[in-house]
Amino acid sequence: MSPTDRLPPLPLDQLDATQRAAADALIAGPRKAVKGPFIPLLRSPVLLDRVQRVGEYLRFDSALPTRLNEFATLMVARATTQQFEWAIHAAAAAKAGTSAASIAALREGARPADMSEDEALVHDFCAELLAHHGVCDPTYARALARLGERGVVDLTALVGYFTMVCWVLNVAHTPPEPAPGIDPLPPLPR
Numbered sequence: 337m338s339p340t341d342r343l344p345p346l347p348l349d350q351l352d353a354t355q356r357a358a359a360d361a362l363i364a365g366p367r368k369a370v371k372g373p374f375i376p377l378l379r380s381p382v383l384l385d386r387v388q389r390v391g392e393y394l395r396f397d398s399a400l401p402t403r404l405n406e407f408a409t410l411m412v413a414r415a416t417t418q419q420f421e422w423a424i425h426a427a428a429a430a431k432a433g434t435s436a437a438s439i440a441a442l443r444e445g446a447r448p449a450d451m452s453e454d455e456a457l458v459h460d461f462c463a464e465l466l467a468h469h470g471v472c473d474p475t476y477a478r479a480l481a482r483l484g485e486r487g488v489v490d491l492t493a494l495v496g497y498f499t500m501v502c503w504v505l506n507v508a509h510t511p512p513e514p515a516p517g518i519d520p521l522p523p524l525p526r
Contacts, residue, residue: 343376343508354381362388366396372420373501376508391501394494399486403432404458408491409498410434410442411462414521416502423515445524457482458491465495 348370351359358381359370365388370378377384398405406429413421426439438448438455451459461479464471471479479488504510512520 340509341511343379343510345370345375346378351378352381357381358384358388361385365392367392371513372424372510373504373508375510376504387497387500390493390497394490394497398490398494400483400490400494401432401454403429403434404454404491405494406432407434407438407442407455408458408462408494410439411459411466412495412498412502414442414445414524415466416499416506417521417524418502418505419512419520420505420510421498421502422521423512423518426518427515443519443521454482461491462495465492466499 346355348356348359355378359378362368362370362374362384367374367388374384374388377387395405400408406425409421409425410429412418413425422443426443429439430436434455435448435450437450441448447459447463448455457478461471461475464475476488479491483491
């Protein structure tokens with residue numbers, strides 16, 4: 337446990353029935369463990385259950401390819417300076433095909449220079465959404481043409497979901513897991 341961890345892991349043998357059911361569902365699902373945002377969320381097990389089901393859809397069944405999902409998640413982790421999500425998703429983004437140069441640029445809060453057309457679209461959509469809490473008509477039209485309505489909804493929901501998850505982690509001071517080869521996020525200039 338980190339000395340600053342406000343909501344540390346709960347011993348599994350001390351969970352009430354609702355917490356235990358939520359923990360068991362996580363362990364049995366694709367995540368295989370109670371970690372990251374689900375540690376603090378276990379204090380509200382009904383919320384945890386509903387949140388994890390949304391996240392499971394967005395991560396594993398979304399209309400977006402994994403590479404774009406992970407790229408968008410990195411943008412949210414950077415925008416919220418969330419180390420746990422950055423460490424997990426930087427590795428996943430690299431595995432899904434995001435270039436090391438793009439990951440490094442996102443880490444610094446910069447617009448990557450070597451993005452694919454799809455990555456550039458996701459970057460612009462997410463940057464606008466994170467900065468303005470919506471997107472303008474031209475950005476929406478580009479996203480709609482490339483991703484379709486389901487893709488636009490899934491991308492928007494992914495940004496909202498990971499923003500919420502990052503906020504929970506930031507408030508809880510949940511420490512990141514060890515991530516060999518992943519540089520932590522530096523503070524952004526203010």
